[in-house]
Amino acid sequence: MSTDAIIVLMVIGAAVVLFATEWLSIDLVAILIMVTLTVTGVISTEEGLSGFSNPATITVAFMFVLSYALLKTGSLQRIGPYLGPIFKKNFNLGILIMMMFIGVVSAFINNTPIVAMFIPVMVSVANLSGYSPSKLLIPLSYASIFGGMCTMIGTSTNMLVSGIAVKNGLDDFPMFLSAPVGIVFIVVGAIYIYFFGKKLLPDRISEENLSKKFGMRDYLTEIEVLDESEFVGQRIMDSILATELEIDVIEVRRNGGTLFTLPPGDFVIKPKDVLKVRCDVEKIKALKDRLKVNFNTDAVRINENEIQKGDTSILELIITSGSEFEGKNLREMDFRRRYRAIPLAILHREEVVHENLHSVRLNAGDVILTEIKTHRLPNLKRQEMTQKSPFIVLSEEGVIDFNRKKFLTVFAVIAGVVGLATAGVIPIVMSTLLGAMVLVLSKTINMREVYESIEWKIIFLLAGALSLGVAMVNSGLASIISDFLVNELGNYGPVVILSGMYLTTSLLTEIMSNNASAALIAPIAITTADKLDVSPYPFLIAVMIAASASFMTPIGYHTNTMVYTAGQYRFRDFFRIGVWLNLGFWLIATFIIPLFYPF
Structure with a gap:
């Protein structure tokens, strides 16, 4: 030879x-x-x-x-x-x-x-x-x-x-x-x-309750910010929630009524704010005294019948073969800012991942459970219909209309x-x-x-x-x-x-x-x-x-x-x-x- x-x-x-x-x-x-x-x-x-x-x-x-x-x-x-x-x-x-x-x-x-x-x-x-x-x-x-x-x-x-x-x-x-x-x-x-x-x-x-399917019971909760909490007056991105605990703030309810969904990183936290967060609930419990918060695990549920509520929607995104997400993590893809979305869980083969979501290396076929601004859905669906779409939107219906004239041209x-x-x-x-x-x-x-x-x-x-x-x-x-x-x-x-x-x-x-x-x-x-x-x-x-x-x-x-x-x-x-x-x-x-x- x-x-x-x-x-x-x-x-x-x-x-x-x-x-x-x-x-x-x-x-x-x-x-x-x-x-x-x-x-x-x-x-x-x-x-x-x-x-x-x-x-x-x-x-x-x-x-x-x-x-x-x-x-x-x-x-x-x-x-x-x-x-x-x-x-x-x-x-x-x-x-x-x-x-x-x-x-x-x-x-x-x-x-x-x-x-x-x-x-x-x-x-x-x-x-x-x-x-x-x-x-x-x-x-x-x-x-x-x-x-x-x-x-x-x-x-x-x-x-x-x-x-x-x-x-x-x-x-x-x-x-x-x-x-x-x-x-x-x-x-x-x-x-x-x-x-x-x-x-x-x-x-x-197929489990109708996405909370059950993705095991979210112990990873979604609401916390009320007390007056003496150390992150009062801080931006979310600068607070201990983001810098040490890697907690994603999904929603903020202020003064009992005003709702801020998927708040940006420079959103300032105030006393009595109620935050809907994605995190390890046990971690929150262990740090309750230090964080100066009250929490309510039962306040949050994700149901298939309510995937679109208010100005946000819950979606399942399947990573496609050849996707730009393949081999990268959500932090590298600037997922939150790019899509105005927060990941709630990642389904990898038969394993559901809840922690350190922004660091998980993604593979084709992985499913990201995410909450996204509803007004972003049409853009998301249009992107899904492209040849190089990075994902498939599983939980929403398509929004592309049939164009008869273009179809006849392409068919010919x-x-x-x-x-x-x-x-x-x-x-x-x-x-x-x-x-x-x-x-x-x-x-x-x-x-x-x-x-x-x-x-x-x-x-x-x-x-x-x-x-x-x-x-x-x-x-x-x-x-x-x-x-x-x-x-x-x-x-x-x-x-x-x-x-x-x-x-x-x-x-x-x-x-x-x-x-x-x-x-x-x-x-x-x-x-x-x-x-x-x-x-x-x-x-x-x-x-x-x-x-x-x-x-x-x-x-x-x-x-x-x-x-x-x-x-x-x-x-x-x-x-x-x-x-x-x-x-x-x-x-x-x-x-x-x-x-x-x-x-």
Whole structure:
């Protein structure tokens, strides 16, 4: 094994650990891969940076723009009111219709914003139809994954594999190359959920009382400031409440009537003020004599029926995958000043955090229970509808109206993009670029929105992943691994090797990025096909599909992460329903891929 191959192997090992542990963000890991491989001389500077100019990367960038434009029209939200009665009448039929709809839309639009938009819709549908949201949100995530498998623009992973293929001298993938397998998987997946979903999916009744759900009884109270209290006359930010005890003042009632909600840090405390605060009540009790306050724990309750009262509202904000909040804390994000909001609790996986909230490192899927000024809600919802929204608002209804004219324009543009690329009139990359420019020229969106809608985190991830693919070939590591596969499994035929590649890619996706998994295995697939003297397309289709087939864990695919906390799921819930889906898809893929794509 050459020195370059050893370096690439070490880089892969480090990358797997970093992807799996999430010590660093996935885009940073990808850039580190690119820099390391370039600095060590495994690939040239031009090869290292070529991922940014690769047609696959550019196509994905402008697909984000098309997705944003469609979401901005408010068209997808209109499906919610129609689903409720269907679910109420026939749960299984509702699941089937929802999954088919999401699957079709996800074939042409990035699935992350679709799932982000539909989480509150499906929670509302669940509440109206009398079912737990946990019965609906995993199927929502799975359906978006199924749909993304059907077209080249359905998910960035498909474009990544296509880009690696082109880099290795193969033709660009047609728009619907993976459609035969993707359609089979949509049908099989929907049938599986239809017959077994209701039984295998957990029935976690959503707690109507947010105070109970977030365990707020011991963390919300009212304190009355006595005349002799040491912080009388002080600003909140200068008082012991903020400087030593890290107590958040949510509300101040003065003279028995005047109410100041979410007071700013320079608000001056006066005698007899009654403060509604978020804190450890036991800490207040212990310091009662020193603080010179009276307190009343029973004065504060948070009820689902009163989430909007006066000029403040109680919201649940779910951190999205790729959010600017990911890996940061609320203090770094200047959360209170930026949103005029106070965090009450943070739900991280299955743990509720009440203390030191401003210092908690946030992950995708975490839920922030927060109190916010009601007049800020429209701005908050408009931000939620953007492609790069940092969170999903779970406890409020959407406020974006349906714009029929813009919807027809966007629909026509997306249809044109797909039609031109499918007919081979122009390459996919040029059709998506043309589509984005038509939307700008028609004033459906503006250039600022173009820049803001692109998920640069994914773009950097793709660029780094493509450089890893080049390094696999340049170093000879792909050839070494393919030699091993051919020598050990060659006698059993290409179908067995294809089956092994699918299974390996699928398992890697469960612990690391789907794009990284595809970038790792795709070069091996091409080299193996060359050594077997067979078509590389069956192997590449297997890698492409398997890289998206993450059903067993909430961390393997970003949409699973997004629904994890919203549905009050546990890790084992995904394994319980997803393991059979993974195994079934593996067996089906082993037989139908060679059927649709002969060797």
